[in-house]
Structure formats: C-alpha cells, structure tokens
Amino acid sequence: MEPEDLDSEDKEILSWDINDVKLPQDVKKIDWFQEWPDSYEKYIYSSEDRSAQRHLSSWAMRNTNNHNSRILKKSCLGVVVCSRDCSAKEGRKIYLRPAICDKARQKQQRKLCPNCDGPLKLIPCRGHGGFPVTNFWRHEGRFIFFQSKGEHDHPKPETKMEAEARRTVKKVQGASSSVSLKLNRGPEAKSVPGEATSWGNLPFNWSFQESIHLPGGDGGPLTAGIPHQKSPNEFLFKSYGLGGAADLADPTSTVGPSELYEKCKVSNARIYGAGDLLQPPVSDYSDLQIWNKSAALGRNPLNDNGCPSYPFPQAGWSYDFSPPQNALDPLSQQIPVEPPSAKTGCLPLWPSPGPDLYEEKVHMEFNSYYPPTTCHSPQEDPFLFSYTSYPHHQYSLPGKSSKWNFDEEMRYMGLDHYNNEMLLNLSFKM
DNA sequence: TCCTGCGGGTGCG
DNA sequence: CGCACCCGCAGGA
Numbered sequence: 001m002e003p004e005d006l007d008s009e010d011k012e013i014l015s016w017d018i019n020d021v022k023l024p025q026d027v028k029k030i031d032w033f034q035e036w037p038d039s040y041e042k043y044i045y046s047s048e049d050r051s052a053q054r055h056l057s058s059w060a061m062r063n064t065n066n067h068n069s070r071i072l073k074k075s076c077l078g079v080v081v082c083s084r085d086c087s088a089k090e091g092r093k094i095y096l097r098p099a100i101c102d103k104a105r106q107k108q109q110r111k112l113c114p115n116c117d118g119p120l121k122l123i124p125c126r127g128h129g130g131f132p133v134t135n136f137w138r139h140e141g142r143f144i145f146f147q148s149k150g151e152h153d154h155p156k157p158e159t160k161m162e163a164e165a166r167r168t169v170k171k172v173q174g175a176s177s178s179v180s181l182k183l184n185r186g187p188e189a190k191s192v193p194g195e196a197t198s199w200g201n202l203p204f205n206w207s208f209q210e211s212i213h214l215p216g217g218d219g220g221p222l223t224a225g226i227p228h229q230k231s232p233n234e235f236l237f238k239s240y241g242l243g244g245a246a247d248l249a250d251p252t253s254t255v256g257p258s259e260l261y262e263k264c265k266v267s268n269a270r271i272y273g274a275g276d277l278l279q280p281p282v283s284d285y286s287d288l289q290i291w292n293k294s295a296a297l298g299r300n301p302l303n304d305n306g307c308p309s310y311p312f313p314q315a316g317w318s319y320d321f322s323p324p325q326n327a328l329d330p331l332s333q334q335i336p337v338e339p340p341s342a343k344t345g346c347l348p349l350w351p352s353p354g355p356d357l358y359e360e361k362v363h364m365e366f367n368s369y370y371p372p373t374t375c376h377s378p379q380e381d382p383f384l385f386s387y388t389s390y391p392h393h394q395y396s397l398p399g400k401s402s403k404w405n406f407d408e409e410m411r412y413m414g415l416d417h418y419n420n421e422m423l424l425n426l427s428f429k430m
Numbered sequence: 431t432c433c434t435g436c437g438g439g440t441g442c443g
Numbered sequence: 444c445g446c447a448c449c450c451g452c453a454g455g456a
Contacts, residue, residue, distance in 0.1 A: 055434085063435055064447070072435075075447080101432055102449085131447070160433090167432090 016042070018071060018136040018147040027143055034146075036156065037135065043146040052144040055137045058159040059125075059152065060098040064134065075132040076125035076150075079157040080108065084118035097157040098122055114166075127153040 016023050024044075031043040033051040035058045045052035055061075061074035080096035087093060094115050099105040109120055125132040128150025138145045158166070 063433095065435095065437065065439095065449090066446080067437075069436075099432075100434075104432055134447095164432095 016145070018042075018138055018145055023138070023140045023143075023145055025141055025143075030143065035159070037146065037148045038133075039148070039151045041146075041148045045144040045146060047139060047142050047144050049144065052137075052146065055135075056160070057135060058156065059133070059135075060100060060157050061135055062100050070138060072137040074135045074137070076127070076134070076152060077105070077132070078123045078125040079154045080120050080122050081155075082113035082116060082118050083121040084113065084116055086113060086116035086118060088115045093155070095155045095157050096120065097160065097163040123154045125150075125152055125154055127151045 027044050029044075030046045030049075033045060033049055033056075034041070034043055035051075035056070037043070037057065037059075047053070055072055055074065057074070060077040060079070062077055064073045064075045066073040077098040077100070080098050082094040085093070094113055096108075096114075099108045105122070109122055111120060112118065113120055127133040131150070133148060133150035133152050136145075136147045136149070157163075
C-alpha cells in the first residue's frame, strides 16, 4: 500500500495502538497472517483467521502475563543453538525451537546437539530494548489486532511444525528403528535417487531452513533481496522435499536471493496475487471453475476446512495484495481472496493458469493425496506441485485417503494431517 | 509430554 | 503504574 494512497480514514486505521481504548472497526483491509512478524509491525486479521485465533507465530513465543485479560501478550524465547556452533550438511546451522514450557525448555537445554552432540545453548531474544520482542494480540469484534514490539536479534528457530515433526520422528526412531518406511509410503511412492534413507538424517534434510545461507547473504535469516524472510519455496524445500527443483529448493544453489525470489514468483503468484505479475487476465475464469465446483458443495474451496470461512464475497473487505512479508501459516492460512470486482478488475488468485494446469490441479485435487488442506497456502498448494514438476510426490495416503472424497478432504484437513503429510514427505527425503 | 492461556504474585524502575 | 518474569493450574492435543 502506497502512503500517498491513504486517505485520512486509512491513516486512522493504521495509527492504532494495541492499548487504545477503541480500535478501528471500519477495517477495509485485513492482513495476511504473518508467520514471522518482526520489527514494530501491526496487522489486522479476520477474527476467523485460524492462525490468528491461535495467536500463532513461528518465533518461539511464550505467554507473558500482563494482567490484562483483553490483551494477550507473548514474549520471544529466542533460539536454541549448538554451543559448538557446529554445522550440519551443507553448512546449515542448528537453530532449534526453544520449548515454550519452562520445564520443557530446561530439559531441552540439557539435551545435546542433534548434529554433533555438543551442548545446546539458548540465545535469548533481546530485541526490544534488551528485552525479548513482544507480541500482542487483541480480539475486537470481527478482527484480531496484532502488534509486535522489537526486532528479533537472533536467527529464526525451527517452526513449530518442524519442531513437532522432529520430535515425532525422533520418537518413532527411538521406538522402532527397524520399522520399515514402507508403512508410510503410498503405493505410488517412490524414493528419490540420491536421497538419504536414514531417519537420523531427518532434521538436516529439511528442518533448518532458517540457517540457509545463500551466497552473498549476511548469514542471517533470508532477507537480502527478498521482501519476506521465508519464501514458500523454502517450505517446499524443507517439507515437500522438492529436490527436483534444485535451483529453487537447494539452499546451496548458486541462485542468489533475488533470482530465487524471481523464480519463486511463478509459484507464489497465484497465491500472493502481488503486483502486476499477479493480475490475472479478467477473462481467465479457471479458478472460478473450482469455486463453482465447490460452491455446489456448499463451501468455499479456497478457505474451507476449518480455515476462516469468510463471507465470500464480503462487501467492503479486501486484502492487501502485496506479497506477505512472511510465509503463511501452512496450517490453516486462508487465502485472502477478493472476488472479481470493479475495484481490482481481476480475479483473486493464480495469474494465468492455462487449461492444462487447471486440469492438472483438478486431477490432483480429486485423485491424489496432496498436502492436507484446501486452505491453499503457497506451501501446500497442489498447484505448486504442478509447477514444481515433482511427480514423485503424488502419492496416496494408505487406507484413509482412499476413502476420502473431496468433501471429506475439505472438512478434515488440519494440523494432524498436515503432520502426517510432513512425515510422509520426510520419508521421501530420507 | 507439551502447548496454550489465565491469573496470582514479586521485583524493579 | 508499567513491565518483566516466576509460578501453578487447567484444558487440550
């Protein structure tokens, strides 16, 4: 949003503070959920945004009692690193997610580095005047107001899901090292040549996206040349094992951040709908086919399944179509959509998917098990599968998925399935 | 077992 | 008074 485009009303909406007695209610633009809010940022989410409802953040944020039941305050715990500063494969650093629970965190710090068995150490966050960065959440009417104070002065930890998946895998590994991975593979699953096959390799094959140091980078989180810090392709890399798209996914690739982002745009475009690139031709109604198909089922194909069910179209609401600064919550991020309107003159989502791509999408939606949500976040979107050309990952979830129909998938896709999916993908990486 | 939110309580500036 | 932080509790996954 350009400042000069702001009218006084917009300015008023932007000038709120989380502590204000009265927060703006005439909100015209709700924000994409920000997984990695940093600096002094404010966002207004829909009260139906599941990620916002859960006050999620990929930073390790713990609850802080501010003795104000109206405003939830959370403070950052920093990141757990290897005190030996060891490096995993491809020079990736170990940035673990601090446990939120105090006891669990103490326990965590007694554990050893999963890479080198060295002691772990917690780097506290001191990004807010020497104190941890704080996030504030406040539910007000149809909106959830978010405000962050401070700038994280440490690398990003694993995301919550990565940490959970790592724990899960570790548990599985400990419980039965002889369990055949075949149990987790669908009949169509194929191992990818060159992939490691040990569970023990897991974390270093996928979970340390934050330590990815692109050539020319500053060694910190991905920022240079990229307006957000975590591209969907990073997620694809770590969770979907898109090793086939080496130049996109491989953190050791010589592709620089800007180039990477340019390449990302292709697959991001549909989702983020950002800028000129993302404006689909008005004549392109292929997405509406999906919409209509699903409308027949009485649900919004783009945000159903426990994702915010925005009244769609929602008069008077729109989303900022600039790219989110952070990756979306893969869990439940709705895709902010705006119906075709005189205002934007464009359709909300993918830029210009041709018929073939559309067909592929439909095929995958109905015939393949795919990342379990129809909240098509960039990370999960089956469309990205088509773009990223990685057919190996069209597999079926044994048993359960075989009886799923479209409607059930819409209904049931959630974190658990997501995690299942992650594990399935992990198995491909190993 | 851990996450999350709540709230009582303490200490500091 | 605001803030950071400790602690325990409860509900949930």
